[in-house]
Amino acid sequence: MAGLAAAFGSGAMTNSIADIEKAGCIFIIGSNTTACHPLISRRIYRAKERGAKLIVADPRGIQLSRFADVSVHHRLGTDVALLNGMMHIIVKEGWHDADFISQRTEGFDELSQVLDRYPPNRASSLTGVSVGQLKEMARHYATYGPAALLYAMGITQHTTGVDNVKSCCNLAMLCGNMGVAGGGVNPLRGQNNVQGACDMGGLPNVFPGYQPVTDPEVRAKFSAAWKKELPAVPGLTITDMVPAMLEGCLKALYVIGENPKLSDPDWNHLHHALKNLDLLVVQELFLSETAQVADVVFPAASVAEKDGTFTNTERRCLRIRKAIEPVGDALADWQIISRLSSAMGYPMEYGSAEEIFEEIRQMAPKSYGGMTYERLGIDGLQWPCPSTDHSGTPILHTQTFPRGKGKFHGVDYQAPAELPDEEYPYALTTGRMFAHYHTGTMTRISEKLDNEQPTGYVSIHPEDAARLDVAAGDPVRLSSRRGEMEAPARITRSVPIGTLFLPIHFGENPTNVLTSAETFDPLAKIPEFKVAAVRVEKLPVEKEL
Amino acid sequence: MECKFVPSVCSYCGVGCGVLFKVVDGKLTGTLPLKTHPVNEGRLCVKGWNIHDFVNSYLRLKSPLIRAFGRFIKTDWEEAIKITSDRLKDIVRQHGPDSVGVLVSAKMSNEENYLAQKFARAVIGTNNVDHCARL
Numbered sequence: 001m002a003g004l005a006a007a008f009g010s011g012a013m014t015n016s017i018a019d020i021e022k023a024g025c026i027f028i029i030g031s032n033t034t035a036c037h038p039l040i041s042r043r044i045y046r047a048k049e050r051g052a053k054l055i056v057a058d059p060r061g062i063q064l065s066r067f068a069d070v071s072v073h074h075r076l077g078t079d080v081a082l083l084n085g086m087m088h089i090i091v092k093e094g095w096h097d098a099d100f101i102s103q104r105t106e107g108f109d110e111l112s113q114v115l116d117r118y119p120p121n122r123a124s125s126l127t128g129v130s131v132g133q134l135k136e137m138a139r140h141y142a143t144y145g146p147a148a149l150l151y152a153m154g155i156t157q158h159t160t161g162v163d164n165v166k167s168c169c170n171l172a173m174l175c176g177n178m179g180v181a182g183g184g185v186n187p188l189r190g191q192n193n194v195q196g197a198c199d200m201g202g203l204p205n206v207f208p209g210y211q212p213v214t215d216p217e218v219r220a221k222f223s224a225a226w227k228k229e230l231p232a233v234p235g236l237t238i239t240d241m242v243p244a245m246l247e248g249c250l251k252a253l254y255v256i257g258e259n260p261k262l263s264d265p266d267w268n269h270l271h272h273a274l275k276n277l278d279l280l281v282v283q284e285l286f287l288s289e290t291a292q293v294a295d296v297v298f299p300a301a302s303v304a305e306k307d308g309t310f311t312n313t314e315r316r317c318l319r320i321r322k323a324i325e326p327v328g329d330a331l332a333d334w335q336i337i338s339r340l341s342s343a344m345g346y347p348m349e350y351g352s353a354e355e356i357f358e359e360i361r362q363m364a365p366k367s368y369g370g371m372t373y374e375r376l377g378i379d380g381l382q383w384p385c386p387s388t389d390h391s392g393t394p395i396l397h398t399q400t401f402p403r404g405k406g407k408f409h410g411v412d413y414q415a416p417a418e419l420p421d422e423e424y425p426y427a428l429t430t431g432r433m434f435a436h437y438h439t440g441t442m443t444r445i446s447e448k449l450d451n452e453q454p455t456g457y458v459s460i461h462p463e464d465a466a467r468l469d470v471a472a473g474d475p476v477r478l479s480s481r482r483g484e485m486e487a488p489a490r491i492t493r494s495v496p497i498g499t500l501f502l503p504i505h506f507g508e509n510p511t512n513v514l515t516s517a518e519t520f521d522p523l524a525k526i527p528e529f530k531v532a533a534v535r536v537e538k539l540p541v542e543k544e545l
Numbered sequence: 546m547e548c549k550f551v552p553s554v555c556s557y558c559g560v561g562c563g564v565l566f567k568v569v570d571g572k573l574t575g576t577l578p579l580k581t582h583p584v585n586e587g588r589l590c591v592k593g594w595n596i597h598d599f600v601n602s603y604l605r606l607k608s609p610l611i612r613a614f615g616r617f618i619k620t621d622w623e624e625a626i627k628i629t630s631d632r633l634k635d636i637v638r639q640h641g642p643d644s645v646g647v648l649v650s651a652k653m654s655n656e657e658n659y660l661a662q663k664f665a666r667a668v669i670g671t672n673n674v675d676h677c678a679r680l
Contacts, residue, residue, distance in 0.1 A: 017560065017584055018583060018584075036558060037558050037559070037560050038560075038590035038591075039560045039562050039584065039585045039588060039589070039590060039593075040560055042588065188559060188560075189558075189559030189651075190558060190559055190651075191558065191559055191651035191652060192554070192555065192556050192557060192558060192559055192561065192651065192652060193559075193650075193651050193652060193653060193654065193655065193658070194559055194651040194676070195559065196651075196654070196655040196658060197649055197650065197651045197653070197658045197676040198676070199655065200649075200655050200658035200659040200662060201658075201659070201662045201674075202649035202650075202658045202661065202662050202674060202675065202676040203674070203675060203676070204672050204673060204674055204675050205672070207662075207666075208659060208662070213666075213672050222666075226663060226666075226667040228666075228667040228668075228670075229670075230666050230667065230670075231642070231643075231666065231670055231671055231672050233672065234672055235643070235646075235665075235671055235672030235673035235674060235675070236646060236673045236675070237675050238648060238675040238676075241646045241648075241673065241675070244646075249643075249644065250644060250645070250646050250673070251636045251640050251644040251645065252632070252633060252636045252644065252645045252646070253645075253646045253647075253648065254633075254645070254646070254647045254648070254664075255648045256647070256648065256649055256650050256653060256657075256661055257649075257650030257652045257653050258648050258649075258650050258652075258676070260648065278632075278636060279629075279632050279633065279636060281629055284606060285599070285605055285606065286602070286604050286605060286606060287604070287606060287610075291606075294610075294612070295611070295612045295632075296609070296610070296611055296612070296625060296628065296629050297606060297609065297610040297611075297617070298609055298625065299605070299606035299607055299608060299609060300606075302556075302599070302600045302605075303553065303554070303556040303596070303600070304551075304553065304566050304573050304596070304597070304600045305600070306654070308654030308655065308656045308657065309654055309655045309656065310554050310556075310561060310654060310655065311561075311655060312554075312559055312560060312561025312584065313559035313560060313561065314561075314584075316561060316583075316584070317655070318554045318561055318563070319552075319553075319554070320553045320554050320556075320654065321551050321552060321553050322551075323549075323551035323553065323566035323568050323573060324566075324568055324571060324572065324573050324600075325571065327605045327607055328605070328606075328607025328608055329607060329608045329609065329621070329622065330605070330606065330607060331622070332657070333653050333654070333657040333660075333661075334654070334656050334657045334660050337657065337660045337661055337664050338660065339622065339626050340626055340629060340630055340633075340664070341660075341664050341668045343626045343627060343629075343630035344630045344633060344634060344668050344669075345634075346667060346668040348660065348663075350660075353654065353656045356656035356659060356660060357655070357656055359659070360655060360656070360659050363659075378552050378563065378579070378581070378582065379582070379583050380561075380583075446595045446598035446599055446602075447598065448591070448595050448598065449591065449592065449595055449598070
């Protein structure tokens with residue numbers, strides 16, 4: 001989000017899901033949309049049927065690659081070089097939108113200077129994408145407008161994540177694809193309420209509605225409403241909390257609905273950090289890997305057992321409704337937090353989720369002020385929705401950007417923090433598969449979903465498999481500088497030679513034993529899950545006698 | 546037999562598909578796509594069709610647990626909340642509010658995220674609150 005905020009002044013999907021069907025061209029980079037966001041991929045196929053062009057850039061061969069007009073497999077972590085190479089060609093051919101650039105943006109000179117350094121030959125040698133393919137990508141994106149750009153964790157989970165996002169914004173502004181139907185820069189959020197968690201101030205530096213904790217006026221407003229003096233110094237990100245636990249500065253951690261033991265980088269590192277805590281409280285549906293090491297576990301109600309709202313990836317606030325009573329003694333998360341808060345001497349006496357929503361409207365008026373439970377109905381409303389007569393905002397930045405003019409950033413390519421070498425010759429990347437979700441706590445216990453994919457696996461190219469003498473299903477050991485794990489091999493041409501892919505859902509094959517907690521984007525603090533160097537060994541197959 | 550359909554939202558990815566929870570005699574028996582929903586227009590993926598499976602799973606936690614002598618013991622809310630709040634208060638008193646961290650969740654509702662960060666900031670007195678959108 002930091003990259004989007006730097007370019008536009010706010011961080012969210014700029015257009016809407018339905019709007020994708022209006023695109024003349026759809027450019028997908030770092031998103032395996034059919035697996036991770038199936039009902040968005042449906043819009044992509046519908047647009048394609050209508051004649052839209054499709055560009056897919058992904059280090060792996062994904063389902064959408066097969067339907068693309070231009071499909072490229074760039075080297076892991078070379079997104080900036082790829083995008084700069086495209087923009088170099090667009091400017092050279094005069095396909096950019098000079099009117100949009102002069103009226104709506106600033107910093108174009110800074111960008112042009114950087115682009116000069118990315119002629120097709122250099123971009124091609126950095127990314128492994130041929131000059132011909134680069135030209136086709138540039139031509140399709142720039143000449144079949146409006147072009148929608150879609151990305152996901154393949155762009156953000158890198159040491160250069162913020163740079164990658166800035167480059168996506170550069171490309172969209174260069175061709176005047178902002179503020180128009182069928183265009184935009186569209187990050188696809190991985191979890192159902194990531195957008196809402198950010199909107200509600202679930203971040204160390206901002207209150208609800210992205211109001212900075214360092215701003216005295218903002219702090220005074222929240223202090224008055226909450227009747228409490230509030231801390232002025234931004235807090236620790238999750239990436240900073242782990243070292244703080246190891247050093248003994250962070251003594252207690254209250255984890256609500258998260259399973260960091262499987263989702264955080266570097267499992268060994270985190271395992272020691274959690275053990276070092278005086279108090280670990282976990283609020284969960286299941287006894288997850290993290291809950292298993294907790295001191296106190298609170299049983300939480302599921303989505304069907306409570307009222308509330310989620311805000312989806314297109315900024316649409318949607319109501320969930322209580323359908324059944326919670327199992328056992330489980331309570332809705334808001335009820336548990338209220339009880340704990342009251343016991344701590346700060347009474348929270350909300351009678352319903354709607355009462356809390358009314359407080360949110362007051363405290364984040366620009367985005368949520370005009371929403372009420374009644375107005376949300378079934379279809380919801382897209383923020384910003386500042387007043388009760390406002391019908392919501394399907395497309396952002398139609399007239400101006402929140403920061404005024406859109407800002408181009410000259411961004412140079414930097415190699416990933418860890419590249420394959422002699423000792424660890426393979427590049428490892430991670431991701432999701434269609435039947436499972438995140439750390440698997442909700443999907444792996446479903447018989448039907450478990451049938452689709454019961455175990456973890458590692459994807460490996462046939463040539464690499466032949467070199468290692470590995471057959472399909474053989475167990476292999478993967479080791480990195482952090483640790484080692486085992487998984488059965490799946491032999492597939494969907495990964496390039498020298499690259500391995502691991503799905504993240506399986507606790508018995510924990511991907512994060514291998515990935516690094518030391519390498520993360522310096523600004524956004526997103527760990528580099530998408531590139532790590534590993535070694536592969538074949539394990540002896542246990543023969544049944 | 547009483548049967549009702551309750552409109553709601555899928556809790557998996559960030560797309561936010563509209564679903565109908567099918568409830569028969571107070572039991573969640575199925576998940577259907579919401580026909581008119583602006584996001585999914587009557588369609589769902591394989592995960593969405595099976596939401597009721599995890600809701601009904603026998604593995605769901607049904608009571609608060611406290612670790613004592615290395616093992617979990619079941620307890621009631623009163624005791625679980627009391628023990629937690631006493632220990633949190635102790636830690637804040639001894640080491641200051643910034644010795645506590647709160648991890649909120651992209652799986653909780655807006656209302657719950659709002660309360661969780663309010664808890665960190667107003668009750669504990671720290672901005673050490675983050676979620677896993679980075680991950």
